[in-house]
Amino acid sequence: MKNQAFRILIGRLGRALSVSFWVMVISFAIMRIIPGDPASARLGAGVELEAIEELRKTLNLNGSIFSQFTNYVMDLLQGDLGTSLQTSRTVIDIVSSTLPLTLYLIISSTFFALLLSIPISTSIAWYAKAPIVYAFRGITAVILATPNFFIAMVGILIFTVRVNWAPVFGYDPQFPQNFKFLWLPILVNTLIMTSVISRVLFSSVTETKEEEFVETGIIRGVGRRRFFWFYILKPSMAPTVVLLSYMMGTMLGATVILETIFSLPGIGRELVNAVLTSDYPMVQGILLIFGVITVFLSFTGDVIAYLLDRRVKI
Amino acid sequence: MKLKTRWANFKDWIALPGGFGIFSGLTMLVIIIILGIIIPNFGPYKSDAFVGEPFAAPSLKHPFGLDQLGRDLMTRTFSSVGVDLGVAFLGVSLPLVIGTVIGIVLGLAKNKYVLSLVGSLIDGINAFPLLIIAVAMLTFLGSGLKSIVIILAITNWARYARISRTRAVVVSKQNYIEAAKTLGYSKKRIILKHMTPNVSSETVAYALSDFILVIIIISGLSFLGLGAQPPTAEWGSMIADGRAFLTESAGLILFPGLALCWSAVALSFIVEGISRRDRGI
Numbered sequence: 001m002k003n004q005a006f007r008i009l010i011g012r013l014g015r016a017l018s019v020s021f022w023v024m025v026i027s028f029a030i031m032r033i034i035p036g037d038p039a040s041a042r043l044g045a046g047v048e049l050e051a052i053e054e055l056r057k058t059l060n061l062n063g064s065i066f067s068q069f070t071n072y073v074m075d076l077l078q079g080d081l082g083t084s085l086q087t088s089r090t091v092i093d094i095v096s097s098t099l100p101l102t103l104y105l106i107i108s109s110t111f112f113a114l115l116l117s118i119p120i121s122t123s124i125a126w127y128a129k130a131p132i133v134y135a136f137r138g139i140t141a142v143i144l145a146t147p148n149f150f151i152a153m154v155g156i157l158i159f160t161v162r163v164n165w166a167p168v169f170g171y172d173p174q175f176p177q178n179f180k181f182l183w184l185p186i187l188v189n190t191l192i193m194t195s196v197i198s199r200v201l202f203s204s205v206t207e208t209k210e211e212e213f214v215e216t217g218i219i220r221g222v223g224r225r226r227f228f229w230f231y232i233l234k235p236s237m238a239p240t241v242v243l244l245s246y247m248m249g250t251m252l253g254a255t256v257i258l259e260t261i262f263s264l265p266g267i268g269r270e271l272v273n274a275v276l277t278s279d280y281p282m283v284q285g286i287l288l289i290f291g292v293i294t295v296f297l298s299f300t301g302d303v304i305a306y307l308l309d310r311r312v313k314i
Numbered sequence: 315m316k317l318k319t320r321w322a323n324f325k326d327w328i329a330l331p332g333g334f335g336i337f338s339g340l341t342m343l344v345i346i347i348i349l350g351i352i353i354p355n356f357g358p359y360k361s362d363a364f365v366g367e368p369f370a371a372p373s374l375k376h377p378f379g380l381d382q383l384g385r386d387l388m389t390r391t392f393s394s395v396g397v398d399l400g401v402a403f404l405g406v407s408l409p410l411v412i413g414t415v416i417g418i419v420l421g422l423a424k425n426k427y428v429l430s431l432v433g434s435l436i437d438g439i440n441a442f443p444l445l446i447i448a449v450a451m452l453t454f455l456g457s458g459l460k461s462i463v464i465i466l467a468i469t470n471w472a473r474y475a476r477i478s479r480t481r482a483v484v485v486s487k488q489n490y491i492e493a494a495k496t497l498g499y500s501k502k503r504i505i506l507k508h509m510t511p512n513v514s515s516e517t518v519a520y521a522l523s524d525f526i527l528v529i530i531i532i533s534g535l536s537f538l539g540l541g542a543q544p545p546t547a548e549w550g551s552m553i554a555d556g557r558a559f560l561t562e563s564a565g566l567i568l569f570p571g572l573a574l575c576w577s578a579v580a581l582s583f584i585v586e587g588i589s590r591r592d593r594g595i
Binding site: 015018019021022023025026030031034038041137141142144145146147148149150153154156157160161249250252253254256257260261271272274275276278280283284286287290291294295298 | 434435437438439441442443444445446447449450451452453454455526530533534537538539540550553556557560561564567568571574575578579581582583586
């Protein structure tokens with residue numbers, strides 16, 4: 001039994017690694033599959049050939065596609081993601097200075113969302129009063145169908161324009177002061193995350209409720225707290241954890257918009273700036289980082305779900 | 315025995331699981347599509363015509379007021395319906411067709427190398443959040459709605475292909491496929507007449523919920539300035555324009571935002587209704 005679990009986890013790790021390889025290939029290919037020469041496209045017409053040649057060299061666009069790829073992989077293995085064309089800082093440097101803020105945003109909103117959705121969805125699912133269930137479904141459906149930038153803009157309209165509680169410009173990285181700039185984006189993210197998580201948790205608690213061991217637990221008179229954590233919540237958590245890891249990846253995408261709105265110096269805003277200034281190495285590097293983080297998240301989510309509930313297929 | 319009237323039939327249909335959701339979603343969708351056809355085409359104003367003072371408050375002549383350049387906000391809000399829903403329709407149906415076909419082919423393929431190669435390519439594409447890969451590709455394709463449709467076609471098919479492949483493997487083991495093979499039908503006929511309808515029921519269901527996501531992606535990219543270009547009226551870019559004038563007029567953001575919500579909520583009611591009807595709860 002133990003052996004089998006080990007084999008399954010190793011198999012899942014192998015898949016994560018092979019997907020990471022493809023993530024690398026896609027980040028490499030993205031600059032090359034589009035017709036036309038990116039170097040001359042960036043420099044525009046009427047530039048000397050030497051300048052174009054120079055840029056082609058920086059972008060690793062010379063030689064056969066195979067040798068380009070080997071160069072790319074060799075650089076990656078040495079931790080070299082290239083140099084920004086705009087600021088001439090290395091991509092790794094920019095990523096490591098901007099990524100922590102983005103992760104902070106995502107992790108704290110996930111934490112608050114879990115804190116909110118566990119009591120909300122278990123109590124709604126346990127008592128299953130029809131009007132409340134309908135209201136819950138309706139409200140979460142509306143929140144999920146609303147784009148995050150609109151929720152954010154409404155938040156700004158209320159908290160920045162009406163009462164000046166959340167400044168939208170500037171940022172202070174010091175700990176207690178930064179919360180003044182961060183609370184509204186975290187709130188927006190939390191609202192969306194809570195709706196997603198509580199919907200899934202709601203339906204899995206509804207399913208768990210029908211299981212025979214729950215009835216057994218009631219008959220055996222298991223203590224309230226133990227009943228809630230081990231009989232209801234633990235078996236219902238597996239689908240939620242899988243979804244959570246997927247949602248954190250999606251949130252990574254969503255922060256691109258949130259950071260732009262709230263002008264927070266995170267990796268998402270860096271990506272938008274890079275796109276607007278055609279900073280190819282930055283785009284390529286950030287894309288790779290995003291892809292690898294997502295693969296890692298979904299791997300972790302699957303493993304945790306499997307450890308929680310061995311019936312889960314990963 | 316008295317025949318049931320149409321109205322009684324309709325009432326029965328509504329009472330089935332999810333009936334109310336499907337009905338209200340469809341009604342909401344039809345309302346906004348009709349308004350989106352009538353107001354920009356037969357209304358008194360053009361969406362990019364300057365008709366008065368900037369930031370004019372809502373009045374009888376201009377129910378939503380005027381925007382920062384003095385254009386009629388109501389006309390602009392509703393002329394986005396065609397842009398957003400139309401582009402989203404293309405952005406969903408192209409990947410749907412491509413992905414379903416590739417998935418069926420994969421489901422029937424026997425070559426192990428091709429299978430694992432394409433399979434992991436699909437996993438690789440799906441590893442990226444859709445918005446991120448779209449933003450990154452826009453760098454090289456150039457901004458615009460046309461680029462967004464192209465990007466959705468070359469990236470989003472992978473999600474459909476995964477669903478379609480799983481389904482195709484299941485379907486190909488069914489008895490009716492065996493029966494068709496025994497009857498000596500050609501491979502083409504089996505794929506087109508027997509596999510495709512059964513596989514696509516699943517991918518089309520996913521496409522409906524994907525439609526909401528794609529609308530949000532299109533408007534989100536336009537919000538970032540990477541999608542619709544001025545003077546095209548589009549909800550995301552209208553909201554982005556309104557950001558600079560929050561203190562002058564909240565309507566610049568609220569009207570396009572509410573229209574966007576309205577359409578997405580309509581679709582999500584339909585999706586939820588259909589899925590509840592399928593599960594019968």
